[in-house]
Amino acid sequence: MKKINHCLNSFAILTIASLTWSISATANEVTLSTNGDYLNETESVEIYVPPPENNNSLVCQALVKPTIDSIIQKNAGKWGILVEKLEDRTVIYNYNADNYLIPASNMKIITTAAALQRLDPEAPIRSTSVRNWVTITNQRSNNAYADTLLRYIGGPTAAKTALAQMGINPSWIRQADGSGLSRNNVATPRAFVEILRAMYYSPKREVFHASLPVAGMSGTLINRMRATPAQGTVYAKTGTLTGVRALSGYIHHPYYGIVVFSIIANNPKQSGKALVKAIDEIILQLSLVTSCEL
Numbered sequence: 001m002k003k004i005n006h007c008l009n010s011f012a013i014l015t016i017a018s019l020t021w022s023i024s025a026t027a028n029e030v031t032l033s034t035n036g037d038y039l040n041e042t043e044s045v046e047i048y049v050p051p052p053e054n055n056n057s058l059v060c061q062a063l064v065k066p067t068i069d070s071i072i073q074k075n076a077g078k079w080g081i082l083v084e085k086l087e088d089r090t091v092i093y094n095y096n097a098d099n100y101l102i103p104a105s106n107m108k109i110i111t112t113a114a115a116l117q118r119l120d121p122e123a124p125i126r127s128t129s130v131r132n133w134v135t136i137t138n139q140r141s142n143n144a145y146a147d148t149l150l151r152y153i154g155g156p157t158a159a160k161t162a163l164a165q166m167g168i169n170p171s172w173i174r175q176a177d178g179s180g181l182s183r184n185n186v187a188t189p190r191a192f193v194e195i196l197r198a199m200y201y202s203p204k205r206e207v208f209h210a211s212l213p214v215a216g217m218s219g220t221l222i223n224r225m226r227a228t229p230a231q232g233t234v235y236a237k238t239g240t241l242t243g244v245r246a247l248s249g250y251i252h253h254p255y256y257g258i259v260v261f262s263i264i265a266n267n268p269k270q271s272g273k274a275l276v277k278a279i280d281e282i283i284l285q286l287s288l289v290t291s292c293e294l
Contacts, residue, residue, distance in 0.1 A: 064285065078099070081189055081263045101186060102185060102266050103185060104239030105237065106246040108180060109192055110159060110191075111150050113199050114160075131207050147177055169194075180239060193261065200260070215228075216232065220238040233287060236249025243266060243270070244266050245275035253287065259286065265278065
């Protein structure tokens, strides 16, 4: 009973603190396309974090599901989440992992993974290398680079073939473009988790991993999850369209080792800031999970 009470107390501290302390992250101006979709994914968000003295409060493993469930219920809409340990596929959290959702720029994970499967990272592409092309596509979420890269490897059919060679079920993905701007793109959280797992064990891992934004430090995550345990430990691709937010990648976790995750939220009735805040709260909870054996 003492162990569970300790976990509940830690959870209460974290929850209360997250509601009362905040820092503002001022980001680049968000540019809209003619259909209202975001072209620049770095946006101004309010990041809720525990006060410094509670920043290392741990969350009992048994509380992961009810905590994340409550975040989803608060924000409504359609959600799909899958969180697994990389090494042995232990499921940490699963919510509609096989549902098709609009993933926005998480499609760039598919595009860049397929490109690295088919191409040598040091091969030339226009005036630079495939390595640099992949990095710009993911770090900056550059739509033009992503769409060009998909055309360069032969389009969606070629991308699916490349992913199938990596052991990915092509039925999990319906790809309309390389960037994720099209709302005809749909995919399951499981698709992204499996691609991320395959890329981690790929000979091209270093190139792919280095292309992902890092929480609080680089790319489209530079202004998110700063001054939290997630900073510097979460490598992930953002996804942004009107009514859509997504985040898929890796957590370098002190308790679980490498964690692979995909979080996709589709809710046109909820603000983008609210969806980003919810996703960041989920990542923070996951970053603080530990065993209840304390």
